[in-house]
Amino acid sequence: MAAYSIEEGITVTTRTPPSPRNVSSQTGSYLPCESVPHSSLSSSFPLLPLLPPPSSPPLVSPLSPLCLQALTVISNPGLRSWAVATGEALLLSSSLPMPSSFLLSMELLPNGEKLTDVINKTNENVKYLPGIKLGRNVVADPDLENAVKEANMLVFVTPHQFMGGICKKLKGKVTGEVEAISLVKGMEVKKEGPCMISSLISKELGINSCVLMGANIANEIAVEKFSEATVGYRESREIADTWVQLFSTPYFMVTPVRNFHSSPSVCHSRLLNAGNNGKACVKVHDVEGVELCGTLKNVVAIAAGFVDGLEMGNNTKAAIMRIGLREMRALSKLLFPSVKDSTFFESCGVADVITTCCKDCELSFCSLLSIVKVIVALLTITVGGRNRRVAETFAQSGGKRSFDELEAEMLQGQKLQGVSTAREVYEVLNHCGWLEMFPLFSTVHQICTGRLKPEAIVHYRDHKA
Numbered sequence: 001m002a003a004y005s006i007e008e009g010i011t012v013t014t015r016t017p018p019s020p021r022n023v024s025s026q027t028g029s030y031l032p033c034e035s036v037p038h039s040s041l042s043s044s045f046p047l048l049p050l051l052p053p054p055s056s057p058p059l060v061s062p063l064s065p066l067c068l069q070a071l072t073v074i075s076n077p078g079l080r081s082w083a084v085a086t087g088e089a090l091l092l093s094s095s096l097p098m099p100s101s102f103l104l105s106m107e108l109l110p111n112g113e114k115l116t117d118v119i120n121k122t123n124e125n126v127k128y129l130p131g132i133k134l135g136r137n138v139v140a141d142p143d144l145e146n147a148v149k150e151a152n153m154l155v156f157v158t159p160h161q162f163m164g165g166i167c168k169k170l171k172g173k174v175t176g177e178v179e180a181i182s183l184v185k186g187m188e189v190k191k192e193g194p195c196m197i198s199s200l201i202s203k204e205l206g207i208n209s210c211v212l213m214g215a216n217i218a219n220e221i222a223v224e225k226f227s228e229a230t231v232g233y234r235e236s237r238e239i240a241d242t243w244v245q246l247f248s249t250p251y252f253m254v255t256p257v258r259n260f261h262s263s264p265s266v267c268h269s270r271l272l273n274a275g276n277n278g279k280a281c282v283k284v285h286d287v288e289g290v291e292l293c294g295t296l297k298n299v300v301a302i303a304a305g306f307v308d309g310l311e312m313g314n315n316t317k318a319a320i321m322r323i324g325l326r327e328m329r330a331l332s333k334l335l336f337p338s339v340k341d342s343t344f345f346e347s348c349g350v351a352d353v354i355t356t357c358c359k360d361c362e363l364s365f366c367s368l369l370s371i372v373k374v375i376v377a378l379l380t381i382t383v384g385g386r387n388r389r390v391a392e393t394f395a396q397s398g399g400k401r402s403f404d405e406l407e408a409e410m411l412q413g414q415k416l417q418g419v420s421t422a423r424e425v426y427e428v429l430n431h432c433g434w435l436e437m438f439p440l441f442s443t444v445h446q447i448c449t450g451r452l453k454p455e456a457i458v459h460y461r462d463h464k465a
């Protein structure tokens with residue numbers, strides 16, 4: 001059985017320097033190279049050799065002020081998790097300067113061996129990525145502090161619920177010039193107001209953090225289906241380009257997005273000031289726009305799941321997605337006026353709403369190929385957006401089975417983000433007196449907590465809290 005704790009974990013460490021991945025070994029390039037709007041760095045990146053000579057010097061990106069010495073992925077791999085799809089995909093590529101990938105689990109295999117030991121022995125994650133050799137320079141290490149010791153690039157990929165504990169544990173342990181990127185879709189709500197995960201990382205660890213969000217169902221990326229993602233960044237375009245370079249593959253197209261400095265909204269300032277005796281000083285950039293897209297779309301996905309569970313049809317689903325997107329944009333801009341409208345047209349915005357709210361497949365018994373389709377459907381029915389899927393089952397049960405129970409049963413150790421995010425959003429709306437302005441968001445929370453029936457999702461205007 002798997003036993004997870006923030007105290008223990010796995011790290012995968014590389015001791016050889018990076019070399020960019022070999023594009024000729026990749027398949028499934030969707031767009032011609034010229035149409036991929038990457039930086040010149042990223043377009044030349046995939047052509048370099050797959051494995052570095054053991055004595056190559058550390059990579060110094062021509063665009064980046066950062067000398068890429070070591071990269072640590074802070075994650076906890078699970079079946080079909082984003083951590084596995086991205087974190088380990090990164091590690092598969094020995095293009096990276098990564099001495100380490102930290103996997104927050106001290107998981108024992110059925111034979112009693114530690115997964116970390118087996119990864120180090122076989123250079124393979126026999127449980128979650130069997131049959132695939134990790135980059136030669138990858139080492140597993142169960143000690144979080146040790147994992148970040150040499151790293152100057154940190155990738156965070158865990159459910160948002162655990163980020164507070166992880167940051168607390170790392171406080172004071174991350175030193176030198178370190179850059180972070182968060183792939184975590186979610187936020188924390190403190191008494192002083194909402195705190196995006198990238199801000200939490202920055203505040204707790206004293207380092208800059210970009211974000212990467214997008215329409216990225218993990219298992220599709222794991223099988224190299226073409227996808228896009230958006231990197232949100234604060235100050236430095238060079239840092240964003242470095243992350244784009246690290247994450248990009250022919251089947252994973254990453255685009256950087258920036259917003260300009262601005263003050264937080266009046267209400268947000270009031271919230272912050274209330275908790276900090278007026279001393280709060282927050283700088284806001286579009287890293288928040290990208291991150292709020294990734295965070296809030298999980299609430300919309302829950303709403304879409306209710307619609308599916310009640311078999312309300314595509315028009316209703318489209319209406320809920322549109323209203324959800326509108327509330328996403330409105331809340332993001334109220335919280336952070338610097339958020340740009342155009343961000344909602346990036347992968348992190350409308351595309352993520354679509355992918356997370358869509359059903360994986362429809363069973364069609366009318367087609368000539370119905371048997372094949374049913375088999376394919378049954379094989380794939382367990383994939384796709386988890387928030388939508390669990391909410392669908394919740395609605396089918398008439399709201400009688402709790403989300404906790406369904407999460408444990410359906411996700412087998414994975415974590416649902418949408419239900420806790422709906423609660424966190426509700427707290428913010430309630431605190432700011434905005435509940436009536438966001439009827440869909442507040443109705444979702446009330447359905448999740450059993451105060452309203454799932455059917456209320458289309459009567460949301462009647463349920464002003």
Ligand SMILES: NC(=O)C1=CN([C@@H]2O[C@H](COP(=O)(O)OP(=O)(O)OC[C@H]3O[C@@H](n4cnc5c(N)ncnc54)[C@H](O)[C@@H]3O)[C@@H](O)[C@H]2O)C=CC1
Binds near residue numbers: 186
């Ligand atoms: N899975 C996906 O398709 C995508 C996920 N994301 C985001 O990436 C983040 C991570 O998602 P996944 O990798 O899918 O996570 P996940 O839902 O697979 O959870 C990862 C692991 O965290 C573990 N965990 C349990 N207790 C823990 C603790 N105390 N400390 C640390 N970890 C603990 C869980 O057991 C699980 O194995 C989330 O914010 C998610 O919204 C983003 C894009 C796609």
Ligand SMILES: O=C(CO)COP(=O)(O)O
Binds near residue numbers: 185301
């Ligand atoms: O964020 C995701 C896809 O972009 C994954 O969504 P779920 O957490 O609903 O599976």
